[in-house]
Amino acid sequence: MSTAAETTGGDTEPWEEVTPDAARRLLVAAVEAFAERGYHATTTRDIAGRAGMSPAALYIHYKTKEDLLHRISRIGHDRAVAILRTAARSEGSATERLADAVSSFVRWHAGRRTTARVVQYELDALGPGARDEILALRRQCDAEVRGIIDDGVASGEFDVPDVKGTTLAVLSLCIDVARWFNVNGPRTPDEVGALYADLVLRMVGAEASGATQR
Amino acid sequence: MSTAAETTGGDTEPWEEVTPDAARRLLVAAVEAFAERGYHATTTRDIAGRAGMSPAALYIHYKTKEDLLHRISRIGHDRAVAILRTAARSEGSATERLADAVSSFVRWHAGRRTTARVVQYELDALGPGARDEILALRRQCDAEVRGIIDDGVASGEFDVPDVKGTTLAVLSLCIDVARWFNVNGPRTPDEVGALYADLVLRMVGAEASGATQR
DNA sequence: GCCGCCCCTAAGCGCCCGCTCAGCTTCGGC
DNA sequence: GCCGAAGCTGAGCGGGCGCTTAGGGGCGGC
DSSP: OOOHHHHHTTTSOTTTTSOSHHHHHHHHHHHHHHHHHOTTTOOHHHHHHHTTSOGGGHHHHOSSHHHHHHHHHHHHHHHHHHHHHHHHTSSSOHHHHHHHHHHHHHHHHHHTHHHHHHHHHOGGGSOHHHHHHHHHHHHHHHHHHHHHHHHHHHHTSOOOSOHHHHHHHHHHHHHTHHHHOOTTSSOOHHHHHHHHHHHHHHHTTOSOOSSOOO | OOOHHHHHTTTSOTTTTSOSHHHHHHHHHHHHHHHHHOTTTOOHHHHHHHTTSOGGGHHHHOSSHHHHHHHHHHHHHHHHHHHHHHHHTSSSOHHHHHHHHHHHHHHHHHHTHHHHHHHHHOGGGSOHHHHHHHHHHHHHHHHHHHHHHHHHHHHTSOOOSOHHHHHHHHHHHHHTHHHHOOTTSSOOHHHHHHHHHHHHHHHTTOSOOSSOOO
16 A cells, blocks of 8 residues: 555654653643644643643643644644655655555544644634744645656656646645544545545546556 | 536525525624634624624624524535535436536535635534534535436446545535635636536546546 | 614623743752 | 752633623604
8 A cells, every 4th residue: 555654654643752741741632622622712721631730831831822733733744744755755656656645645634633633724823924834834745746746747647637726636635534534434544545545546547546447 | 517506596695595684794794704713713793893783783683603603504504405406416417417516516615715614614613403403414415426426337427436435535625625715816616616527527437527538 | 753663882791711920849969 | 958940730810702781773653
């Protein structure tokens, strides 16, 4: 299927880089709360409570509530870029790399849905400066995917009349997984990743997705 | 391109059914505010201000702020179901009906983006009772699209190994348009609708999308 | 021309928000 | 065994939130 997620640690807890321990516990609590209720509906008391601390403890490790969201968003986007970059720059045909990119990216959105939800849907809650920084990372995501599609068109593997629009649609399809994926639903992140990789190869007109092409 | 949106009024102001006039002005103001900032970040004072009224006026026409969201969500979902149902039950092959459904649905999400954004992304802000009512309408959307795909598979027009998953992906793709579409961007709602109809026909393995199939 | 009804406003209630601060505990260095 | 730094808490601040209430103005019916 692929290895991009494994080599980038995409399916493991990505918060090990956050220290000290109390700061990490607060950040993980914030991710859960933001994902469940949304940034604006989450109170600092709720976050601190989930981390087993008093409300004041939050402000020892983070400047404001928005600062917390900013760090979550930054780390999450770094991970997203890493996943796509690893797939885009690996060995293999454009078809293989696109399938790898989509299945890894989808697997991350499904398997780490709480993080992905905050990362993808709470961007507007950031102030202008922080938002601009994050938007630059999003453009990198776009560029990686577009690069693969460009390669496939150049090599004749793909038939894509509108590369920009198709890139947008592919990313959009993957990102929206964070909205609807249900952990208790019938599909595993791996299964959704495989299904989506097949659908995307059809979208770009690639032959032999490996699975059920007529 | 298609007629589903026109016959259902999908691209016209859909709030004419809301009376009296003051109630409609408040509702339109709420849609704008919720779409811009999100439900929880919007204050009742902001809504009333946009409608040119005092904060108290809101409570003459609506029981609570959540009641406002509920009515918006209800009307919006009714419209969404109507658009898909009209396309699904029109004359024509499964290929034509699927293209019509997707292009109409996408055109609505792009052209009436503020409404669509509230309808699709603020569901969690509703209480359990109201949410259940809305979820039933979502299941109707799903059923209409799945019906078209089932028809296409039965007639041999489509090649779809996973009908349930593909239905999910098609709807997901359309809905996410409300997240990224930019009114000042380079594409019109019509163009996005046409692009997406083509992409979806590729996803289901339909021949001759009318456009650029190899 | 007066009444009753419908809309609407000014004022404000009670609550909970994000955030602060003084002080307590714990712990390594010497 | 004392000291300063670091981590954390209890109490509480100013403010803005959703929502309520008392009352005023305008308009149709008769």
